[in-house]
Amino acid sequence: MVASGKGGTGKSTLSVLAGSRLAARGKKVLLIELDSGLRSVDIISGVYGKTVYDISDVLSGRCEGDKAVVESPIYKGLSVISAPYENGVVKPEALKVLVDRMARYFDFILVDTAAGLGAPFQAASRVSSMALLVLTPDPVTLRDGRIAADELVDAGLKNVRLVMNRVTSRSFGGAVRDLDECIDTVAAQLIAVVPESDQIQQAASGGYALSEGCTAFTALDNLARRILGEQVPLAVRH
Numbered sequence: 592m593v594a595s596g597k598g599g600t601g602k603s604t605l606s607v608l609a610g611s612r613l614a615a616r617g618k619k620v621l622l623i624e625l626d627s628g629l630r631s632v633d634i635i636s637g638v639y640g641k642t643v644y645d646i647s648d649v650l651s652g653r654c655e656g657d658k659a660v661v662e663s664p665i666y667k668g669l670s671v672i673s674a675p676y677e678n679g680v681v682k683p684e685a686l687k688v689l690v691d692r693m694a695r696y697f698d699f700i701l702v703d704t705a706a707g708l709g710a711p712f713q714a715a716s717r718v719s720s721m722a723l724l725v726l727t728p729d730p731v732t733l734r735d736g737r738i739a740a741d742e743l744v745d746a747g748l749k750n751v752r753l754v755m756n757r758v759t760s761r762s763f764g765g766a767v768r769d770l771d772e773c774i775d776t777v778a779a780q781l782i783a784v785v786p787e788s789d790q791i792q793q794a795a796s797g798g799y800a801l802s803e804g805c806t807a808f809t810a811l812d813n814l815a816r817r818i819l820g821e822q823v824p825l826a827v828r829h
Contacts, residue, residue: 596735614668627679
């Protein structure tokens with residue numbers, strides 16, 4: 592699951608881009624978006640206008656899961672089930688049934704939750720073996736991230752990892768001292784540091800692939816490699 596304590600951390604964009612890098616390494620990846628009413632994964636992954644059914648249709652029994660799966664035209668190996676534009680209801684047991692069925696066909700299933708600790712967060716925590724907490728380096732986000740991390744551990748999900756997103760050279764030294772303070776505040780092991788990036792923002796809003804060669808691309812690729820168990824650097828620009 593990909594989660595955050597508060598909104599605006601870049602969670603959905605990171606879900607798509609991390610999934611795309613796992614797919615680039617030969618894995619079949621399904622991204623399930625649970626953020627009803629704030630749908631964005633379809634634009635970021637390039638499937639906007641191609642979606643007929645959404646996750647609400649699947650979880651309410653209006654269609655089978657495979658009917659809602661749409662392959663990304665820009666990231667080979669990545670498929671998406673989008674959230675509804677409004678009025679979506681997440682049913683935990685139905686989500687578990689869907690994930691169990693889809694696990695036969697995909698190597699990785701990423702669940703992009705809604706911000707906060709509501710029904711999407713709770714449902715995702717029941718079906719996930721790892722949580723990526725996507726946070727930005729500011730005190731409020733880090734505090735909320737700690738609350739989310741504690742909630743996950745209390746629910747029995749032990750593999751909670753920290754992704755610091757939108758990091759710049761000005762992120763530290765003020766209200767947040769350094770990366771160590773982020774780790775200590777959230778009490779989760781750091782798995783990636785992704786810099787603030789115009790390339791990411793442009794790719795996400797335009798629905799086209801993130802260009803290779805930038806530091807953000809390397810950071811996301813290294814995140815995927817770390818998820819796969821490789822020992823690679825964080826790719827932080829000093």
